[in-house]
Amino acid sequence: MKQRFLILLLLLPILSFAQTNGSIKGLVSDSVHDYGLQAATVTVYKKADSVLVNYQVTNNQGEFNIGELPFRTPLLLSITYSGYNDFSKEIYLDSLKKDFDLKKILLSRDTSRQMEEVIVKSVVPVRMNGDTLEINPDAFKLDSSAVVEDMLLRVPGVTMWSDGTITVNGKKISNVFVDGKPFFGGNPEIATQNLPKTAIEKIQVYQEKDYSKEEITNTEMDSTFTMNIKMKPEKRKGYFGKIGAGLGTDHRYEGDLTMQAYNKKTKVAIAGNINNTNKSIQNVKEAIENNTFRSYNRRNFGAPNANANGLNTVHYFGAYFHHNFDESTNSRFDNSINGEYNLRDSRNNQTTNSTSVQNLTDYSLTNISNRLNTSSSLNQSVDAGYQNRKRATSFALNTSYNWANGNSTAEGNTTAFRNDTLLASRRSNVTAASSHSDNFNFNGYFNNNDYDEGINKKSFSTNYAVSYRNSESNSDQVSRFESLLDSIYTENTDRKYHNENSNFTTNIGLNYNGLRSLLFGNYNFWNINIGLRNNFRYNKSDLNANVLELDTLTSTYKINEALTNINSVINVENRPGISLFKTITKVLSDRYYKSISIRTNLQNQFLYQRNTSTLSYRNLERSFHFFTPSSSVYYNYNRYNKYNFNIGLSHNSSATAPTIDQLYPIVDNINRYNIVVGNPDLKSPLSNNFSFNTSFNSQRFNEKNTYTASLNLGYSTFKNGISDSSIYGNNGARTSYLINIDNRRSFTGGINTSASFRMNNRNMLQVRYSASINGSRSPQYIKTPQDAAAVLIASKNRNQNHSLSLFYSLTEVFNVSLGETISSSGSEQIGTSKTPLKAKTYGTRVNFNLMVPKNFQLSSNINYLNNVSANNASIKATIWNAYATWRFMKMKQAEIKLSIFDILRENQNIDNFANNNTTGTTITNGIQQFYMVSLSYFPRRFGGRSGRSGRSGSRRSEAGEQRQQRPQQQFRQQNNTQRRSGRN
């Protein structure tokens, strides 16, 4: 009932309208029994071309009053009602006769036809069918090439947010399905930006349980809103894709090929991409997201990634396969297999300049470094999975294998200054590395939900995962360290590393939810659910490291005994626990719904660790055990027809054993600026994490505006946190000893607010503000040569990010968005005399899209960045891009696009960072100015070959479009004689 009520709320806004021009009113009545016919559909068309002007459903008394009708246009009014002959009348309105009253219209029963009623009914744009809101595509007159998203933009109550989120009257749509199933990986855009409006029978919006959750507790938080796109039966088979190529200045190129085919049970996709324009394609899903039919997309898929570091060349090929064993269109059930293959060959050239400042007790140390990096890699992966979800059980198996080869070379120079001026040391290094790895993963789960009568005796879930990784790497590293303050040394190191590594992990989880009925029988123990949990994890990691070092005397490579070793480590973890869960709900029908859920997990953590090594000091065997409880409280208040409010508070704790490389590391001195020395006395750090979140969203019907706000706070403390005791040399070299220090803590906070205002059917304004702040306090010891003893300092770091954006759209004409972001990071060392360090980035972004004239689109975006780094240097960059596209051919299947990227040639990537006592800025080269012309063709066909033309996809679709647009007209012609009898 509640569900129905909620859905009903979704429908209400469309029932309100404002009367602007002319109007027609009347009363629709049964001709025999003379009573008002409720919910009869009254539609007004333009007589000339049958374009829908406005429609209405009659009220409880059978009355209608349709406004917003144009003057001096011949109109056709049509009334249809299930089981009755329809009625139509020509009407002409002007300023003298602007309101037309048809008075009582008597409809007569139609006894001859049953089947065609379906067509008649389907012209209502939005209606309720039980608990489901149904959107009818035929009611929206759009261009024949329009896709689902073009239509959704016009549906009252549906808001397409600028970040891709879809809400229906304030309620966020979590899943977009096609015929009850995720469509090519589940991203909404793949369905909404590819499927033509004409292939759709209807779109349904309904509330359902979140079946992906392990435990369904019947509270509001388990519910999600789903949008299901129901295809017309004859369109449940088809293909679509894109073939495109572009050439640009500066030797830029790109090529795309995506092809997706589907039928009732099977979906197949292939995707290929080659580019040197910093488009990152990792998998099939990403490739097809980047190449949807709709030329404008809000998330700007397919554009070069301006934030990618360096210059990248990617050659990608992938294939995807999904097969359902049954044709069920119910999203609750699933019995399917899927597979994917990916091949990715990539090259990266990167230049990085970074400046970092470390605050020490009495001076600061500035490191300026530059680095040139080239790398190439070939990655391949094969994935396969099987899912079976039934009403009470769900079962899944997934397996993946991937193998990768990589080569890289890097050259870097670092110079360290004391207090920005005094040259302390220099380091240069050259690295050449190659690696090969094989990974195998397998995981699965089985859940049994014994929901019959709420007894839960047989409710349990299990999950299993195993992964194996085998890798081999070679790297040659040459490093020269010159100390300029110490009188003594300059150090040259030339080493060849050869590592062979294998890693095996397995994880088994068991949950049993029926303990209460097992213990207490019929007694429900104050409605507290009791479950048993156990998670077991085993990990074995083997390393065989061979390190050769150049002996300068003999100019030969000799084995470095200190670094060469064979090591094997085993970690075993077991977490048994008991969980208690209770929900209290209070409902007052039509007024409010309140619920509070309390959950606590009382669990223990057992850790066992064994290390065996050829280096005798690294042989050890240890075990630990901790009490690591976790709890949460969640409160939900839903005021019907007003708002929904949630608050949650949770706590969890966990411990990690210090690793062997923290206890007894193999000290490698190749990088003098960071030498880590372990500490065999390290204890296990125990973290306690608290989080708080609250959210509010308006749920008022009859309102065209929606508001949402959410706040998240997190706080973590560490007992025995592992931190540094760093000893700095005069030359800036650093050796850090790991120690346990209490009082390490961190917090995060975030606010998100958004509001959407729909002025009328076409004008929409969205405002969003989001802010995040996070900070940490990390105590550590620092000792410089000037200090007599190590000094305890605490580094306080803060990062803040604020962003405000405005988005205005006039459907089909243009949209514009404006954004302003400010982010800052700062670091302060308490216990030193140094002033806090701060870095800030200001960003201003403008994005403009013009969609007229028809088939043309012009868009441009400008992103202005001003970065002020920790040492007060200001770097400014304006990244300005512009695109022009033209769609042609009958179904707009061809596209020419001109892109100008980085018109001002200023693109680079700037990042600020702060950790412990270090603050810095990194600047990496990015792709810069180029012009490109690209040509694309979108092969498409929806529906089988058995149709009338059966030749080209475009003609089929068009024929379909014509059929859909004029069901009324055809219907009228067929039944001309009968209609007359229904006229009053």
Next chain:
Amino acid sequence: MFVCGALWLCLNASAQAKTLYVDPSKTVGAPASRIFDEIRFIPLETTKKSLFGAIRQLVVTDSLFIVLDGDTDALYFFNKRGKFLQKYRIKRYRIRDIQLDRTKNALLIFSLNKNYNIPSVKVQEYLEPESQTDISKYAKATWFYLDNVKAARTEDLKNFRYAFTNPVRFDKNKFAASFIKAKRTSRDTLDYQLKIIDNANVLQNYFPYNKKTESVYYFSGASQCSIMPTQNDSVLLVTRPFQYEIYTLTPSAITESYKLILPMENAVPASFFNTGFSSRGEMDMYKMEHAKYAEKIQNVIRFKNLMFFDLNLFRGYNRYLFDNKTNLIYDYNKISSDSSSYFLPVSGVIKSFDEEHIYLSISAKSMFNAKKSSEYRDPQYDEVLTRFFETRKETDNPVLIQLKPKEDLVTK
């Protein structure tokens, strides 16, 4: 012998049954004034103590309205003008059913202990004649005497096993009860869908079924017979799950009074009974896939020539009004409000009836919404409604709608 007796009665009865052809797409509607002689809205007083959610059950006596609210698990007593008199809850118990016991001038209340979840398999065990378990702490039957509501005088019927099944008072000191449950592992095969019992023993049995093999009755949520009171204590109306007959039960016999014939798309086919459901999931799946099949007829109320009834589908329900005289079937949802109801809605579930009226309820929010959408008609409200709209809020208690059906309906 009992089986034979019951069967014979059925066969005998079917000869006189009236057959109704109910096609949901062929029903008619009417304005409210054509169906009802008189429409009254009775707001139920809202005080801090009397605030409740929605009316789950309503009992109407000569002087009282008694409301069972599922949201607050309590009974609310109002006088006939809607003035609040008394609130009553049974501590630790959830009230499941209330009915009027005229012989005792009491309200008979069936409730279950909130601290226990008794699965239907257990209930079935407790109902076995040889069962020794004292069920008093699980289920309760309580008489609340109505002579002085404020006094809240009650009496418990101890260890009444059928209290689990919400039996209906019948023929002075008997009950009519239905508990249908089949189990694959059941030892016996024969059981009855409808039983006439006294406080401890089964007196009569009707409608045999196989409690080992009939898979449609395996799972909880399996439908029971609907047993509906009439104005006469010795006459009850009975319907069965997945069957479309309406029976009249009297102390001496059960007779088939009406037989509904539904279109193919709404009638459960014979194959449903032979499907052999092996799990509740399978059964639920079937119901989801055949949402339009009718599960049962419910809420049958007869007034001379008129009969109100609900047709429950696997998903959703339809409500009808049958006029015996004209043989017309009205879709209750097509009865539209008009000036006789001040353009306020008269649709919804029939919550109760007395000799002359049926009673529906409407939330205060819907009242205000309806007022708003009919404002342009400028309806002239009576004194009660005028005061209601002036002084009450959207969050107040629901309003009762008292409707007096006409003796003879005119069709136009």
